[in-house]
Structure formats: C-alpha cells, structure tokens
Amino acid sequence: xxxxxxxxxxxxxxxxxxxxxxxxxxxxxxxxxxxxxxxxxxxxxxxxxxxxxxxxxxxxxxxxxxxxxxxxxxxxxxxxxxxxxxxxxxxxxxxxxxxxxxxxxxxxxxxxxxxxxxxxxxxxxxxxxxxxxxxxxxxxxxxxxxxxxxxxxxxxxxxxxxxxxxxxxxxxxxxxxxxxxxxxxxxxxxxxxxxxxxxxxxxxxxxxxxxxxxxxxxxxxxxxxxxxxxxxxxxxxxxxxxxxxxxxxxxxxxxxxxxxxxxxxxx
Numbered sequence: 001x002x003x004x005x006x007x008x009x010x011x012x013x014x015x016x017x018x019x020x021x022x023x024x025x026x027x028x029x030x031x032x033x034x035x036x037x038x039x040x041x042x043x044x045x046x047x048x049x050x051x052x053x054x055x056x057x058x059x060x061x062x063x064x065x066x067x068x069x070x071x072x073x074x075x076x077x078x079x080x081x082x083x084x085x086x087x088x089x090x091x092x093x094x095x096x097x098x099x100x101x102x103x104x105x106x107x108x109x110x111x112x113x114x115x116x117x118x119x120x121x122x123x124x125x126x127x128x129x130x131x132x133x134x135x136x137x138x139x140x141x142x143x144x145x146x147x148x149x150x151x152x153x154x155x156x157x158x159x160x161x162x163x164x165x166x167x168x169x170x171x172x173x174x175x176x177x178x179x180x181x182x183x184x185x186x187x188x189x190x191x192x193x194x195x196x197x198x199x200x201x202x203x204x205x206x207x208x209x210x211x212x213x214x215x216x217x218x219x220x221x222x223x224x225x226x227x228x229x230x231x232x233x234x235x236x237x238x239x240x241x242x243x244x245x246x247x248x249x250x251x252x253x254x255x256x257x258x259x260x261x262x263x264x265x266x267x
Contacts, residue, residue: 003082004083006057006075008056009083010047015039018080018089019036019043022093024245026185027093028049028054035255052066068191080110095191101201101204112207113261114207115258117247118246121196121230153174160243162216162249198230201227213243214238216243217244235261
C-alpha cells in the first residue's frame with residue numbers, strides 16, 4: 001500500500017528538520033492552514049489526513065486497526081518511515097496529542113518534541129482526577145452521535161469551537177464533521193472519548209509543550225495542568241482564548257507560543 005497516498009501526505013517547506021502536524025477528531029490537515037506556513041522557512045512541513053478523514057483513502061479503513069489509538073499511532077510511524085524522517089517535531093491537536101504520546105512510546109528516538117494543542121489523556125472524571133465529563137455525559141454524547149450524526153455535528157461544533165461571535169469558524173467545523181463518514185466518526189469518537197492514556201504520560205521522553213486554552217469545555221485548564229504535571233520537564237502555555245481550536249481561532253498566539261518553545265529548547 002502507498003502510505004503517502006493512503007494518508008494524503010503533503011510535504012512542503014524549505015528546512016530539513018521535520019514538523020509533522022496531526023489533526024483532531026472530525027477534522028483534516030486543512031485545519032492547519034493558518035499555522036503551518038509560519039514554519040515553512042525553517043522546517044520541512046508534513047501534513048496528512050487520518051484514514052477516513054479529508055482526502056485520505058477511505059477504503060484503507062479497518063475497524064480492528066482503528067479500534068484503539070494504536071492504529072492511528074501506527075499511521076504516524078508509517079508516514080515517518082515512508083519519508084525517512086528523523087528528529088521529528090510532532091504537533092498534535094486534541095486526541096492527536098495522545099496519538100503522539102503513543103507513537104513516541106513505541107519509537108522514542110524518532111521524536112524530539114511533542115507539541116500538544118488542547119490535550120486530554122482521559123475525558124472521564126475518575127476519583128480525584130477531573131477530565132471534565134462524567135461517564136454518563138460521555139455515554140450520552142456517543143449515543144447522540146450514533147442516533148443522529150448530522151444533528152450531533154451541528155450541536156457540538158459551536159461548543160467545541162467556543163467562539164459564538166465568529167460563526168464562520170463554527171460553520172467550518174460543522175462542515176468538516178459532516179464530511180466525515182458517520183460510521184468512521186462514531187468509532188473514532190468512541191476511541192477518543194473512552195481512551196485513558198494517563199499512565200503513558202510519565203514515560204514521555206520528548207521535550208513537550210502543553211498549549212492550553214483558558215476557556216475550553218472539551219479539555220478544561222485543569223486537564224492541561226494535569227498533563228503538564230505528569231510529563232517530566234514539560235512546558236505549559238495557557239492562551240487567553242476561548243474554545244478547543246486555537247489553531248483556527250487564535251493562530252497568531254498559537255504560532256508565537258510554538259516558536260518561543262522551539263527557540264528556548266534549541267538554544
């Protein structure tokens with residue numbers, strides 16, 4: 001199988017050091033269009049779509065492979081191998097933050113940096129751990145998604161985007177959800193919202209940045225703080241923005257935070 005075609009891999013940039021951008025649930029690589037160009041002068045930019053998203057080869061979707069985040073991490077590792085990438089800077093949004101953690105655990109020498117945008121290792125409250133949702137909340141969310149995916153998309157997009165004064169962003173996210181195959185979206189949602197990667201965080205070896213939004217319903221600040229505390233030596237920046245998608249709603253702030261992190265880590 002042609003890995004690059006399967007995941008619609010696009011490579012650009014004038015640098016040698018690779019930055020690989022991984023999109024979140026219900027999205028595709030187009031969501032990075034405000035961020036990636038800022039790094040093209042200094043880095044090799046690698047964009048891709050998970051199987052079932054964007055312009056990927058949907059026929060390659062396998063329910064067994066993608067029943068856990070391991071399948072998505074395997075995609076990332078196979079892309080890196082196909083492009084002979086080394087010393088990768090991984091930028092992951094939302095669930096892709098944990099995909100990066102899983103991939104780096106399998107090949108720790110491959111990744112030098114993990115940049116997590118709105119990460120959550122576990123969405124469900126558990127004892128003293130606050131994930132932001134009860135198990136009943138998540139069950140209801142998944143049931144709603146299964147029974148009426150288009151309705152769920154229209155209801156959830158504004159909650160996730162969190163910028164009611166910018167309806168064009170909500171519309172973009174809604175449309176992105178609606179373009180996704182409902183069956184694939186349902187399984188990816190289950191994998192996303194039922195995963196628990198808390199135990200993986202202390203083993204992260206890569207230099208890590210947690211990018212947190214000050215108002216985020218999906219991954220609230222307490223979750224970002226948990227990730228920061230759990231990943232050894234990590235840095236954390238809280239952006240004074242609302243919503244779960246700062247790469248769309250606040251790209252300048254997002255770029256500035258990433259640039260500062262990379263500048264500090266490489267000096």
